[in-house]
Amino acid sequence: MTKQAKGSESSTRRSLALSFYTFLSRILGLIRDHFMAVSFGTGMVASAFSVAYRLPNMFRNLLAEGTLSQSFMPIFSEYEKMGVEEARVMSGTVLSFLFLCLSLFVALFWFFASGFLPALVGGSPEYGALVVELSLVLFFLIMTASLSSIFMSISNSHHNYFVPSLSPIILNFSYLIVFIFVFPFYHEIRDKVFVLAYGIVTGGVLQLLVQAWYVYKNGYGPIFRLNFRHPAIRKIFKLMLPAALGGSFYQIGLLVDIFLANYIQNQNPGLGAVVSLDYSQRLVQLPTGIIGVALATTILPSLLKDLREGREENVPKEIADVLSFAFFLTLPASIGLAVLGETVLDSIYYGGRWDHLATLTALYPLVFYSFAIPFYSINKVLVSSYYAFSDTKTPLRIQLISFFLSVVVSIGLMYFLKHSAIALASALSASVTSSLLLFYLKSHQVKIPFLTVWLRILKMVPALFGLLFWLVLSEWVGKPILVSYLSEGWDLGFANVSRICLVVSILPAVVIYFAVASLTRLPESEIILGRFLRKFRK
Numbered sequence: 001m002t003k004q005a006k007g008s009e010s011s012t013r014r015s016l017a018l019s020f021y022t023f024l025s026r027i028l029g030l031i032r033d034h035f036m037a038v039s040f041g042t043g044m045v046a047s048a049f050s051v052a053y054r055l056p057n058m059f060r061n062l063l064a065e066g067t068l069s070q071s072f073m074p075i076f077s078e079y080e081k082m083g084v085e086e087a088r089v090m091s092g093t094v095l096s097f098l099f100l101c102l103s104l105f106v107a108l109f110w111f112f113a114s115g116f117l118p119a120l121v122g123g124s125p126e127y128g129a130l131v132v133e134l135s136l137v138l139f140f141l142i143m144t145a146s147l148s149s150i151f152m153s154i155s156n157s158h159h160n161y162f163v164p165s166l167s168p169i170i171l172n173f174s175y176l177i178v179f180i181f182v183f184p185f186y187h188e189i190r191d192k193v194f195v196l197a198y199g200i201v202t203g204g205v206l207q208l209l210v211q212a213w214y215v216y217k218n219g220y221g222p223i224f225r226l227n228f229r230h231p232a233i234r235k236i237f238k239l240m241l242p243a244a245l246g247g248s249f250y251q252i253g254l255l256v257d258i259f260l261a262n263y264i265q266n267q268n269p270g271l272g273a274v275v276s277l278d279y280s281q282r283l284v285q286l287p288t289g290i291i292g293v294a295l296a297t298t299i300l301p302s303l304l305k306d307l308r309e310g311r312e313e314n315v316p317k318e319i320a321d322v323l324s325f326a327f328f329l330t331l332p333a334s335i336g337l338a339v340l341g342e343t344v345l346d347s348i349y350y351g352g353r354w355d356h357l358a359t360l361t362a363l364y365p366l367v368f369y370s371f372a373i374p375f376y377s378i379n380k381v382l383v384s385s386y387y388a389f390s391d392t393k394t395p396l397r398i399q400l401i402s403f404f405l406s407v408v409v410s411i412g413l414m415y416f417l418k419h420s421a422i423a424l425a426s427a428l429s430a431s432v433t434s435s436l437l438l439f440y441l442k443s444h445q446v447k448i449p450f451l452t453v454w455l456r457i458l459k460m461v462p463a464l465f466g467l468l469f470w471l472v473l474s475e476w477v478g479k480p481i482l483v484s485y486l487s488e489g490w491d492l493g494f495a496n497v498s499r500i501c502l503v504v505s506i507l508p509a510v511v512i513y514f515a516v517a518s519l520t521r522l523p524e525s526e527i528i529l530g531r532f533l534r535k536f537r538k
Contacts, residue, residue, distance in 0.1 A: 021165030026286045028172035033282055034348050035179040041353025042272030042361070044127055045189050047265065049196075050278045051121055052134035054258050056141040072153045074390055075236050080157075084220070092222030093230040095150055100226070102143045109139050120259060122266050130190075137197040144204035151211035154220050163214040167207045174203025253403050253429070254281075257422045260410055264419050273419035276362035279349060280423065284369040287333035288376045291326055315388075319441075320448050322381050324456045328524035330374040331460065332467050332513055337370035339471040340505055343479065346498035356494075365423035372427035375434045382437040389444045398436040402429040456522070463516035463525075467509045474505040 040046035072094065079087040113135055118128030152164035178199035186192050215221050227233075258274060265273040337344060345359040345366065383395050406429035413421035441448060479501045486497045517525035 021162060022168075022290045025165065025168040025172060026289055028169060028176065029282065030286065030348055032172050032175040032179075033279060034351075035176070037279065037349035037354040037358075038352025039179065039183065039192065040189065040275075042275040042358050043353070044123075045130070045193050046353075047262075047272075047274040048127060048130040049134055049193050050274050051131050051258055051262065052138050052197075053200075054255060054278075055135055056139045056145075058252070058255055059142045059146075071236055071387065071392065072150060073157050074387065075232055076154060076157055079232065085223075088221060088223045089225060090230065090232040091150060091154060091220075092224040093227050094232060094236055095147060095222050096224050096226040097228070097233055098146060098150065099143075102146055106139055106143055110136055113139075121262050123262065134193065134197055137194070137201060140201050141204045144201075144208045148204075148208045148211045150222075151208075151215045154215050154222075155211070155218075158218070158220070160214075160218070164211065167211060170207050170210060171200065171203040174199050174206065253406050253426070256407055257410065257426065260414060260422055261419050264414060268418065271418070272358055272361050276358065277365050277419055277422060279345075280362045280366040280369055283337065283344065283348075283366060284373060284376070287330055287337075287373050288380075291329045291333075291377050315385075316446050316448050319381070319385055319446065320453050323378055323448075324453055325524050325527070326377045326381060327374055327453075327457050328460060328517075328522065330377045331457075331464055332509075334370050334373040335464065335468050336471060336506065336509065337373070338367050339468070339475055340502065341366045341370070343475065343498050343502050343505065346495065347502045350495040350498060351493075361419075364417070364420040368420060368423035368427050372430040375427075375430035379430060379433050379437065382434070382441070385441065385446070386437070386444075391444065394440050394443065395437065398433055398440070401436065402433040405429045405432060456524075459520055459522055460517070462520055463513050463522070466516045467513040470509045470512050471505055474501075474508075478504065 036046075040049065072091075076087055076091060079090045114132050117132050117135060118125070121128055121131050148167055152167060155161070155164045175196070178196050182195055182199065183192055186195060212221075257277065261273040261277050265271050341363050342359060345362055346356070349362075350356070350359065386392065386395050406425045409425035409428055410422045413424065417424065438448065438450075482501050482504065483497055486492045486500060487494070492500075514525055514528075
């Protein structure tokens with residue numbers, strides 16, 4: 001195998017391991033969401049928690065999972081070429097400065113939150129006060145998540161992905177410990193939501209401690225110095241500023257979505273628009289997180305290595321292979337959620353305070369979000385590709401366009417589609433973002449072999465058709481029969497019947513998809529099956 005071929009497969013192969021770790025985290029996330037749904041339903045407390053959590057989560061996604069970590073890695077790589085000691089001093093300086101900035105930011109939020117949050121969320125005074133109180137607790141997550149992201153970036157730059165991937169797993173376990181072991185001692189729903197908030201913050205502190213321990217254990221621990229004149233400070237924030245603005249348009253777009261959903265909910269009492277959108281989006285984040293984040297995390301170090309070692313000719317093929325691999329994994333996920341949406345929602349959330357009406361409220365947003373799963377995933381890959389060239393301004397301009405498009409479409413359609421318009425607008429803006437990111441890569445002399453990518457996607461059609469045929473057959477024909485038989489004959493509850501129907505739909509669909517993909521000799525299938533076969537033989 002040539003060096004180029006080896007390089008082109010490196011990101012996809014490494015992303016399989018990271019995808020597996022992320023998969024475990026997302027499965028725990030689904031269990032977490034089940035407890036959330038049955039404990040809080042879609043009422044006022046659930047909506048207040050969704051809004052309060054969205055604020056720190058917006059900044060966490062912006063800093064910890066995107067801008068900060070991806071802006072830091074090229075500079076850390078540059079300093080490592082000078083020596084390990086220089087890289088440790090640089091990372092310690094950045095962490096010290098970041099801690100100071102975040103402390104001021106959190107303090108300002110605590111001071112002003114009670115003044116502006118109730119006006120933003122609307123609703124009753126009781127609802128606004130609850131949002132403020134929960135936000136004051138949860139906002140501390142910005143501190144722990146952002147500092148953790150620096151330690152995770154140091155590990156990722158050395159292709160160590162396992163311990164960084166534990167970070168969301170730790171947070172999900174903190175949820176589950178509260179649900180299983182603490183909630184039985186509390187009966188008031190308001191008490192439960194505050195206990196949960198404090199449990200989440202504790203999980204955030206544990207995340208930070210684990211990531212810091214691992215980096216120091218491997219000899220890359222930052223040497224803390226508060227030096228405002230260190231050149232890395234200026235360089236990282238020069239990269240971060242346009243990247244943060246670009247990423248913030250997406251994150252602010254999510255925040256605008258929540259406030260629009262709040263408005264729709266206030267105009268339509270009992271609709272549960274906020275929580276329905278939130279849970280629909282979380283389901284879409286399952287494949288997006290497993291595939292998009294994993295590929296984006298692994299491609300950046302690979303592209304940086306190619307550029308550092310003068311192998312620029314590898315870059316277009318590396319990106320093309322990763323895009324094809326992303327489509328191979330996300331297209332079936334998109335089809336699956338669109339067809340099985342109702343069954344998926346009932347399987348995960350049904351029970352307690354979540355009824356079938358809540359499922360129907362979340363169904364159309366889920367279907368609209370599912371259309372954009374491939375675009376959400378490849379956008380993460382493409383933005384990482386721009387960051388490899390230290391270009392954060394182009395994604396900024398593109399995300400600005402997408403942000404305004406999403407807001408305009410949401411407002412224009414929400415009177416007709418209610419909260420579903422927000423999901424549709426998000427899907428449309430994601431597709432526009434993908435198109436523009438691909439088009440402007442040419443400014444870095446990256447000529448992606450689009451014909452090759454399209455031919456590889458077309459080669460996936462037989463496998464996708466087989467998967468779609470089985471899913472439609474099982475959902476529209478098999479499910480009514482199974483529901484009737486299992487409910488009446490076996491006296492099973494509705495949630496358990498839905499789970500059985502989901503397994504009957506998904507497992508054969510996966511087998512059909514990979515069987516047809518193998519028969520048509522798709523290279524993406526060979527990478528995945530080859531890896532699992534080698535593990536099985538061992």
